[in-house]
Amino acid sequence: MDGNGRWAQRRFLPRLAGHKQGVNALRRCTQACAQRGVAVLTVFAFSSENWNRPVDEVSGLLELLALALSREVPQLRKDGVCVRFVGDRAALSAKVRSGLEQAEAATAHNTRLVLNVCFNYGGRWDIAQAAAALAARGESITEASLNAAMSLSAVPDPDLLIRTGGEMRLSNFLLWQAAYSELFFSDKLWPDFDEAALDEAIADYSSRQRRFGKTSEQILAAPSQPLHA
Ligand code: IPE
Numbered sequence: 001m002d003g004n005g006r007w008a009q010r011r012f013l014p015r016l017a018g019h020k021q022g023v024n025a026l027r028r029c030t031q032a033c034a035q036r037g038v039a040v041l042t043v044f045a046f047s048s049e050n051w052n053r054p055v056d057e058v059s060g061l062l063e064l065l066a067l068a069l070s071r072e073v074p075q076l077r078k079d080g081v082c083v084r085f086v087g088d089r090a091a092l093s094a095k096v097r098s099g100l101e102q103a104e105a106a107t108a109h110n111t112r113l114v115l116n117v118c119f120n121y122g123g124r125w126d127i128a129q130a131a132a133a134l135a136a137r138g139e140s141i142t143e144a145s146l147n148a149a150m151s152l153s154a155v156p157d158p159d160l161l162i163r164t165g166g167e168m169r170l171s172n173f174l175l176w177q178a179a180y181s182e183l184f185f186s187d188k189l190w191p192d193f194d195e196a197a198l199d200e201a202i203a204d205y206s207s208r209q210r211r212f213g214k215t216s217e218q219i220l221a222a223p224s225q226p227l228h229a
């Protein structure tokens with residue numbers, strides 16, 4: 001969800017105003033995904049590296065997380081959205097941690113859409129914590145065992161990965177899980193990413209041929225794949 005800061009700066013507003021608008025865009029995108037039958041939506045809200053931003057922006061983002069939790073969870077609960085937080089919680093305060101746990105508990109029974117919010121997350125952190133967990137249990141490290149120890153092991157790998165804001169890089173998001181994801185880069189700043197922009201990304205995805213190492217002829221003979229954004 002990139003581009004909140006630029007969205008605000010273009011309007012001569014503080015960066016935090018862009019992050020607030022980003023919460024609105026996330027609400028809109030979550031509803032749109034649920035309406036379109038997407039089973040899993042995983043968003044990058046705060047990276048392991050975002051702590052390096054100015055302290056007032058970091059504290060503003062943490063306050064916004066707490067505010068969004070209290071405001072959004074009742075509606076998410078009603079809409080059938082199951083919220084999960086993904087990332088290193090050890091670095092978060094006890095208050096923030098309990099807010100995450102409450103949101104997860106309140107929506108745990110929902111099955112319409114899984115919304116994974118990556119917060120204090122990094123793809124390298126995830127791979128390292130999975131390897132450390134296996135090592136601590138004395139288990140051997142294989143592709144399958146690492147995959148099972150990764151933080152998103154409960155959901156399938158993403159079919160479509162969308163980055164907004166015009167940058168063409170992954171910035172440490174889903175490094176393991178995006179091995180075969182279709183990538184879509186949107187020039188729209190995240191607060192401007194609306195239903196039409198989502199539909200454009202899905203239409204583009206639908207036009208791709210996913211081969212997973214196979215030949216085009218093999219794929220044409222096989223059934224099509226499901227969509228998990
Ligand atoms: C992304 O928007 C949101 C977070 C990292 C929390 P940015 O804050 O990176 O926005 P730009 O890239 O400065 O426009």
Ligand code: MG
Pocket residue numbers: 002003165
């Ligand atoms: Mg950015």
